[in-house]
Amino acid sequence: MLEIKNLHARVENTEILHGINLTVNPGEIHAIMGPNGSGKSTLAQVLSGHEAYEVTQGEVMYQGQDLLALSPDERAVAGVFLAFQYPVEIPGVNSAYFLRTALNSMRRARGDDEVDAVDFLALLREKLKLVEMDEKFLSRPVNQGFSGGEKKRHEILQMAVLDPVLSILDETDSGLDIDALRIVSNGVSALHGPDKASIVITHYQRLLNHIVPDFVHVILDGRIVRSGDKNLALELEEKGYDWIKKDHASDAVTA
């Protein structure tokens, strides 16, 4: 589904990704872990097309097409979804209107009929249950006055409504209490399926108790330096990143 080859990217004049390689197949959940500043979030932003990041080398193929050639909205239409680490507040834009505009923009772009207000409300009510959110949130401006946990649940609500193929969750678990974490991870698990895939970027192993990954990758200095199964996350939890850093440093010396 997704094939990242030797991806280099920079922001302003600093190169942050120094050659990422990653293959994601349908039905898989990949966890990406790493210390602060290792390039986890940059990878998420590059995959969703943020203008501030410039790809200097490498390629990303998604369902057989060059993902990097698409604009952010075209990527969304193609089924790529980014759950933001820091969801943006948009004063004056009502949440329900925003979600319906988003859904209908995608449906239009795919050649489907638009959903009318009544059908949309029915769909929304069903999805709200999944993230245990009250309908009243949707009459507020997008993310404005939402608590941290509400913002993250709102991201998962959007994911549920837009029904993406490839979901990238950028530290969706950061700052969540245990209830919110349960709600968010149940939502993500419920939305997963054999035709879908997820990349879960996280700092903490605890999310992976709820969302069990097929693969765990460790990013250091803009490269994936180790990959394994879910046990790698447990090992990281126990030992921290230092042992990998040391190994990686000695690899670099011998290389």
Added chain:
Amino acid sequence: MATNHNAWLEKFKTFEASLNGQSSQPIHQIRKAAISEFEQTSLPTSADEAWKTVNVSMLSQSDFSLAQPHAEGSITAETLAPYLLPDTIQLVFINGYFAKDLSQISDLPDGVRAESLAEALNNNPDTVPEQFSHVVGSEQLTFTTLNTAFLQDGAYIHIAKNTVCERPIHLLFLSQAENTPTVTHTRNLIIAEDNSQLTLIETYAGINEQTYLTNSVTEFLAGDNAQIDHYKLELETLQGIHIANQHAKLGRSTNITSHAFSIGGAFVRNDVSAHLAGEGCEATVNGLYLLEGNQHIDNYTLLEHAEPHCPSHELYKGILGDRSRAIFRGKILVHQKAQHTDAYQKNENLLLSDNARVNTKPQLEIYADQVKCSHGAIIGQLNDDALFYLQARGISKTEAQSMLLKAFADDIVDRVKIASLRQHLETIIQAKFDRLYHAKETA
């Protein structure tokens, strides 16, 4: 500039001669006093503080002749249709002259007078003139003086004590400049007596591709405990110059809200003032300006707190594209007597182009000691993070930009209390956004 000054004096002589018998009426003494006052002053130049940033030369470049009444039948229902609002008492003025055949003033409720000022002056030559100029008190009086000198027609609205005028009154001013630049001196006098209630809408628009100048003065004289909602739609053509002085004097516990939507005009100057002259009265003065091309707008506001316990609220928001320019000067003057004043002022601007410019200047003059005053100004661009967020949800960049602009403008539009007017404005504003983006894309 001197030549231009003299040109106005010459014009006054011609105008005076054209009045024939009317020049013996008391109102003419007011006109004559005004022209002699004008004679002693001068038109503003760029050296004047209040006009510093303005290219006043455009006022002197064109020799404006007094606009003439339109030829019978030259304005059709079709011409008016885009400006009309449903369920209103409607007074239409073409080139500053009341057009009775195009107006809807039958079935006025008891206690409501809505007529042409010329008619009111004719019918009440002694009483109506006494009601003038109780309010005008702006710092920039030159154009008001000129307006008074050439005063002839406009709207005269009178709401009697304890009267609620439920239907909004819509004043529509259309300029139809033909071959040469023309000027219209429109004068409106709005009187709301004690415990009365009124919604007033003013629309200013032009219908030809010729330079013209609208010099309008609107005075509100409100008694005690009156409620006035005022909306002004400035939809002049991009060849039009619009200079407007709007002044309100408020009695005890009176509440006025005024919203100005400035969409058109090559050069627009709004002087808006409210004199909070009764204890516990309240004024809300808001504005939205949307500029394209080389449009220029000056908004000079003055909230003068003269009595205690008066709140005032002021929010001006602007979106500027291309090479447009906006000035905002918001003055709050709190007299010593005006304790417990609560005055709030904000000016927010969104620049869509590197060549657009804004100057914003709050000016607080406070002589009372128990006062809450706040002011703020923001000049920024569309939020890139918000744009990316919307795009990441499948919304195209153009649509995302349009959503953010609409959200910015809706902050003012949503305060309009009349649903049909809100829809009318949304259509006008959307068309303006489309032009702003078209210009951006072809730039």
